[in-house]
Amino acid sequence: xxxxxxxxxxxxxxxxxxxxxxxxxxxxxxxxxxxxxxxxxxxxxxxxxxxxxxxxxxxxxxxxxxxxxxxxxxxxxxxxxxxxxxxxxxxxxxxxxxxxxxxxxxxxxxxxxxxxxxxxxxxxxxxxxxxxxxxxxxxxxxxxxxxxxxxxxxxxxxxxxxxxxxxxxxxxxxxxxxxxxxxxxxxxxxxxxxxxxxxxxxxxxxxxxxxxxxxxxxxxxxxxxxxxxxxxxxxxxxxxxxxxxxxxxxxxxxxxxxxxxxxxxxxxxxxxxxxxxxxxxxxxxxxxxxxxxxxxxxxxxxxxxxxxxxxxxxxxxxxxxxxxxxxxxxxxx
Amino acid sequence: xxxxxxxxxxxxxxxxxxxxxxxxxxxxxxxxxxxxxxxxxxxxxxxxxxxxxxxxxxxxxxxxxxxxxxxxxxxxxxxxxxxxxxxxxxxxxxxxxxxxxxxxxxxxxxxxxxxxxxxxxxxxxxxxxxxxxxxxxxxxxxxxxxxxxxxxxxxxxxxxxxxxxxxxxxxxxxxxxxxxxxxxxxxxxxxxxxxxxxxxxxxxxxxxxxxxxxxxxxxxxxxxxxxxxxxxxxxxxxxxxxxxxxxxxxxxxxxxxxxxxxxxxxxxxxxxxxxxxxxxxxxxxxxxxxxxxxxx
Numbered sequence: 001x002x003x004x005x006x007x008x009x010x011x012x013x014x015x016x017x018x019x020x021x022x023x024x025x026x027x028x029x030x031x032x033x034x035x036x037x038x039x040x041x042x043x044x045x046x047x048x049x050x051x052x053x054x055x056x057x058x059x060x061x062x063x064x065x066x067x068x069x070x071x072x073x074x075x076x077x078x079x080x081x082x083x084x085x086x087x088x089x090x091x092x093x094x095x096x097x098x099x100x101x102x103x104x105x106x107x108x109x110x111x112x113x114x115x116x117x118x119x120x121x122x123x124x125x126x127x128x129x130x131x132x133x134x135x136x137x138x139x140x141x142x143x144x145x146x147x148x149x150x151x152x153x154x155x156x157x158x159x160x161x162x163x164x165x166x167x168x169x170x171x172x173x174x175x176x177x178x179x180x181x182x183x184x185x186x187x188x189x190x191x192x193x194x195x196x197x198x199x200x201x202x203x204x205x206x207x208x209x210x211x212x213x214x215x216x217x218x219x220x221x222x223x224x225x226x227x228x229x230x231x232x233x234x235x236x237x238x239x240x241x242x243x244x245x246x247x248x249x250x251x252x253x254x255x256x257x258x259x260x261x262x263x264x265x266x267x268x269x270x271x272x273x274x275x276x277x278x279x280x281x282x283x284x285x286x287x288x289x290x291x292x293x294x295x296x297x298x299x300x301x302x303x304x305x306x307x308x309x310x311x312x313x314x315x316x317x318x319x320x321x322x323x324x325x326x327x328x329x330x331x332x333x
Numbered sequence: 334x335x336x337x338x339x340x341x342x343x344x345x346x347x348x349x350x351x352x353x354x355x356x357x358x359x360x361x362x363x364x365x366x367x368x369x370x371x372x373x374x375x376x377x378x379x380x381x382x383x384x385x386x387x388x389x390x391x392x393x394x395x396x397x398x399x400x401x402x403x404x405x406x407x408x409x410x411x412x413x414x415x416x417x418x419x420x421x422x423x424x425x426x427x428x429x430x431x432x433x434x435x436x437x438x439x440x441x442x443x444x445x446x447x448x449x450x451x452x453x454x455x456x457x458x459x460x461x462x463x464x465x466x467x468x469x470x471x472x473x474x475x476x477x478x479x480x481x482x483x484x485x486x487x488x489x490x491x492x493x494x495x496x497x498x499x500x501x502x503x504x505x506x507x508x509x510x511x512x513x514x515x516x517x518x519x520x521x522x523x524x525x526x527x528x529x530x531x532x533x534x535x536x537x538x539x540x541x542x543x544x545x546x547x548x549x550x551x552x553x554x555x556x557x558x559x560x561x562x563x564x565x566x567x568x569x570x571x572x573x574x575x576x577x578x579x580x581x582x583x584x585x586x587x588x589x590x591x592x593x594x595x596x597x598x599x600x601x602x603x604x605x606x607x608x609x610x611x612x613x614x615x616x617x618x619x620x621x622x623x624x625x626x627x628x629x
Binding site for chain 2: 217219220221223224226227232233234235242
């Protein structure tokens with residue numbers, strides 16, 4: 001073959017190669033757009049989850065086709081959350097896009113005063129749901145392992161301590177509702193394991209104390225603060241803690257488990273309708289809120305690290321991560 | 334004495350003895366039967382006939398038969414336990430805030446309330462149907478009611494005192510940094526003054542050096558006070574908590590009494606009438622068995 005012919009066939013190859021590369025790039029773009037379309041239009045929860053997962057792992061970098069304006073992984077999470085809530089007629093949650101195509105959310109009745117967004121964590125392949133100004137991470141969601149966990153510490157910091165100064169207790173309760181609804185939807189529709197922490201309203205749920213034991217002086221202080229209120233603090237029949245009787249049959253127990261060797265302390269909230277959580281009490285009762293914040297180091301609830309390790313890890317003995325798929329019984333270890 | 338007189342005397346005395354013994358047997362039979370048929374009321378009557386006659390039958394000055402009264406002395410504890418069953422049941426309704434602990438056969442401690450840090454309030458004397466309140470606790474309660482009239486709390490004065498002291502001590506602590514700085518400054522000035530002193534020191538220099546020493550002494554005094562301040566503050570806080578707890582307990586106790594009786598005087602009146610009220614209640618029991626609360 002002559003050298004002239006060789007050069008010609010090489011160039012043709014190169015052109016073909018470029019054309020293929022551009023085609024791949026365009027296919028990538030096509031894939032991207034169809035996933036985004038799926039995300040915003042599907043009415044099936046599983047498909048919604050799948051689209052989010054696939055978008056999260058999609059690498060859009062391509063040398064030949066560039067999408068200068070597109071969304072980030074965190075935005076897909078927010079979209080998914082918004083879509084899931086909308087599909088199930090949960091109101092109060094709205095998302096907005098800024099000029100950078102970044103999505104943020106607002107919750108009624110906070111409106112624009114407070115914004116939320118997800119932040120994706122590459123290392124742990126999950127996303128934190130953060131408040132804009134303080135960057136407090138209220139919960140962490142892991143799509144692959146289907147888990148969601150709230151941070152008790154952040155919930156107290158953000159709602160009980162800070163926002164309390166700007167909003168009423170009813171407002172705060174309303175604002176937290178879409179978050180709880182979201183978690184419950186993940187559990188009932190998509191079989192997620194969720195840990196609502198202090199937002200859990202179930203009567204059987206016990207929240208563990210962060211410290212190994214409760215200093216009884218702390219309960220003395222709570223006792224003293226009831227003097228100016230209409231509420232009374234009783235001793236539990238087995239002398240293993242105290243019982244605060246509140247309104248409408250709501251009872252708060254602060255107690256240690258006599259059966260267990262370690263005598264760990266717990267909070268437990270019971271009410272006739274199984275609807276009231278410790279969070280609700282901290283928001284509604286100044287008596288409790290002030291006591292909790294003033295003595296936080298000693299009386300705070302345990303707040304587990306948000307990053308969940310693999311599912312086979314140690315299960316907390318209190319308020320176990322509940323999943324509707326596996327129908328775990330509410331037994332305490 | 335003639336033989337006839339002796340024999341008549343012997344007959345007389347044997348009659349006396351027989352009469353006495355019959356009387357004792359009758360008494361013991363009475364108690365035995367009353368217990369068997371759960372007739373608590375009759376037991377109380379037999380145990381103290383004079384009181385029963387006076388307070389229930391309104392017959393004054395019926396003497397007690399001393400010969401028989403002490404026959405069951407050694408059964409006092411057991412009788413007390415036996416009679417406590419119905420009594421405590423009754424008290425559960427009449428005095429819902431009292432709780433009882435039988436720490437020894439027939440002996441009952443009273444606890445006021447089932448709340449956090451409730452107090453031991455005295456004992457229940459079952460056989461005599463009366464409360465034996467711990468005088469200190471009772472007086473505190475009485476005083477608390479009095480103070481309530483003028484809107485005060487039992488330990489308010491002392492608590493205020495301690496809180497003020499803590500404020501003062503805290504102030505000392507808060508200024509420790511400034512004090513430290515001042516101390517360092519004075520020490521440096523003193524060092525300076527000392528290094529320039531010696532035999533040829535002027536009287537003026539001596540004067541100002543003395544003043545430095547005085548000032549330094551004062552600052553160090555304050556520093557020493559501050560050292561203990563932290564500890565004293567903690568101590569005071571502990572005391573304030575104890576006093577506040579007492580206030581809270583008293584407020585719970587007052588609330589219980591007010592809710593049940595309306596006021597302290599009514600409570601005291603009910604206590605005085607316990608004997609009569611309870612025995613009247615017992616006579617409403619049929620067959621000595623407790624009537625259920627629905628039927629009452």
